[in-house]
Amino acid sequence: MENKDNEQTIKPADLRGILNYVPRFLGQTFVVALDGSIIEHENLPNVLLDIAVLRSLQINVVIVHGIDKQLRDLAEQRSISLSDFEGSGATDAPTLDLAIRASSRVSHQILEALTQAKLKCAITNSVKAKPVGIIEGQDLQLTGKADQIDADFLNHLIARSIIPIVQPIGFDRNGHTLRISSDALAVDVAIALKATKILYLCQENGFLSEGRLTQQIPVTELDALLASPEFATLSAPLKSKAAQARRGIQADISRIHILDGRIHDGLIREVFSNEGVGTLIYGNEYQQIRRATRDEAPLIYHLTRSGVAKGELAQRSMQAIEGKIENFYVYEVDGNIMACVLLDRIADAPTTREISSLFVHPLYQRQGMGRKLVRFACHIAEEEGAKQVIALSTQSQEFFTSLCGFEIAEADTLSPTRRTAYEATQRKSRILVKRLG
Template sequence: MTTPENETYSAQDAPEFAAAQFVRWFRDVAPYVHDFRGKTFVVAFGGELVRDGVLNALIQDLSLLSALGVKLILVHGSRPQVNEQLRLKGYDMQFGRGTEPTSAPALECAKEAAGEIRLDIEAAFSQGLPNTPMSHAKIRVISGNFVTARPVGVIDGIDYQHTGAVRKIDVEAMKAVINQGAIVLLSPLGFSPTGEAFNLAMEDLATSVAIALRAEKLIFLTQDRLIKDPAGNTITELAREIADRLLAEHELDEDTRAFLSHASRAVKRGVARAHLLPYTLDGSVLLEIFTHDGVGTMVVEDALDDLRPAEVDDIGAIVQLIEPLEADGTLVPRGRAVIERDVERFTVLEHDGVIYGCVAVIPYLEDGMAEMACLIVHPEWQGEGEGEMLLRHAEMRARAMGARRLFVLTTRTSHWFIKRGFVRGSVSDLPKERQLTYNRSRNSLIFIKRL
């Protein structure tokens, strides 16, 4: 069935498939709405987004988040606008990536550019035309001297003049604003106790604010600075330890490296999630937040201090975790010999020398699949998110292997997997090799998740 591109329907005469699709989508996003209500997001973007005409669409999406109860801090950059001001005024200098000296004329250009962008953002949030996403929004945007800055000073003999760094964030003042339902808007400028203004890096400012507020999310909107695997596919979730490893290899381009380093720093310092999103994709913020897989790269801490590959010396502890579940029928009996053979497929959770959880990932790459098995957390350690941690690790490990789908067999924990994005499958959906070893007498349920 096809419809004209611009044709719309009322709720009464909408085609049945479209109405069902809408209802299903609305129900699917409800858990995310509940989860993020009252949480703080720091959303940061450079002047490139404004230059490329994407600001209005972004403001509409952010106003929706605000209406859903998300507390928002916006941090904008202005590098292309500052460079344009410098060019128009006949100055030779241009700002690039990285920390550079800011002369007095360049600071004046930075003030002008920041003022223009701030007014554009405030105007966009003030829209209220009927039949638009901004109708009845009535969102207040508050700017102010929330950021105390200090001069970068002289480094290796270079005087950075009016280039600054964040010294302090007025957390209480920001919380007072966002707790009243308003949005805090920060320009890349900070002020010293002596009244001087300093030019700040947008990425550093946003990261410092997210850390100070213990934000749920730090979101960087970039032109397309996502982390890709060797096949060119976007890596949707990245453990901070792996992000740091990528940064140490010095193979990323300068922009991607800068965004990823700030994302890693934020997560290391207590921000729950840091995201790199393409502003070139319309609605990328909503797609990242309200869909399971998202559209960007998300950096997470993953508590990797407790998570490590299993070793031969861990076999006894793994067997002790598995045996009670084998005895009550939750897991199929494997035997110590099988664990010894497959130990390199296991990851364990260890704290103070005690192994309290494990998971195994078994590849079936000819079918583009991997099996997650033996996901176990000791009963005394359950309830603190360790199962989620092991699941995320298994998903990342399966992706790294090249698997496109992850499957699990279970007899007693089906609801746990359904809540985490797995869907019911059948024996015929399993890899051919795994179909041959499927134990029909146990009648285990099969659940599959796209990666």
């Protein structure tokens, strides 16, 4: 594919759009997984410039690279037949030998190109591997999988603004070399570094449906794709990325992109626009939140006791909780309820919902659960057709205004019945409102 014309190049005006994303991504880590073919392509300098832009916005970047193309080229030059190209099949000794050579060459090319782009970088030895072993009766010989990623080492480099380059090669406990699939390795590195995104740059746009690019696909639909006959028709690199994306999402990496690394500005456009150039696979960020069941009323009652005792929450008896149980949502961690929220209806204000009894177990506070529950509640309210959500708070006004997009409102915002109830409690809570839509 040729570089795209100027029309598709980022314009200065787009910078405003990019700036919207800056607070969201600040300090996060993205794993950029480059297929071997992209390293050889003339667009590589542009990809690295895009990475320089990410770095300038204080997004941490780790590069994991593949060697598929280089391995094939080397095998052809030397007339050696490979036992596997992709890194997921069996690796015999001659193939491993070529893989090591190809990997050194590719890492060096990246090092050189990053240096030309004035970015500090280092080739790392951060992957402890173990042999994959025998799969479905086939001995995969010298093919390995990541056993342990040295996250401390990688984070140490990141903290010094050095971009780590991770090769698809690892060492087992005896120091012997194993070949690893770079697609799988990208996921393992992302998990170890708690990265928020993986960007797979390859020679395809992502998934197509009836000839058209699927720009976003929730993991549930990816599951359906993986199980469908259509899956068999995908190219080997795409199949591998799809399977690894599934694993990544399961491990809580919320966004995984597959895009064509040969497109000029593709990386930047994929990250900083709602309409990217590839396919975004995303997980359900609310998967730990669900509606409470009737028998969970006592758990909610006990969870919220300390909040009531401190005056953070209004008093609610067990019976009162039971009476509203179908409007309670709970946040589960390892099968235990660690947070809850009530999304209440207001009889004389059909387009308003009220968030209350929002409580996060003290051991789990400051991990994003509170915000997620509020976002979730607002999302449900919107789906139900509500136009606004209110919250009455005595001690968490700042949380709602600074972090959840609520504004302070006057008592006359409340409907007559709600206002009467509000005045009757004498808690003098702040009234907070968020408009939806």
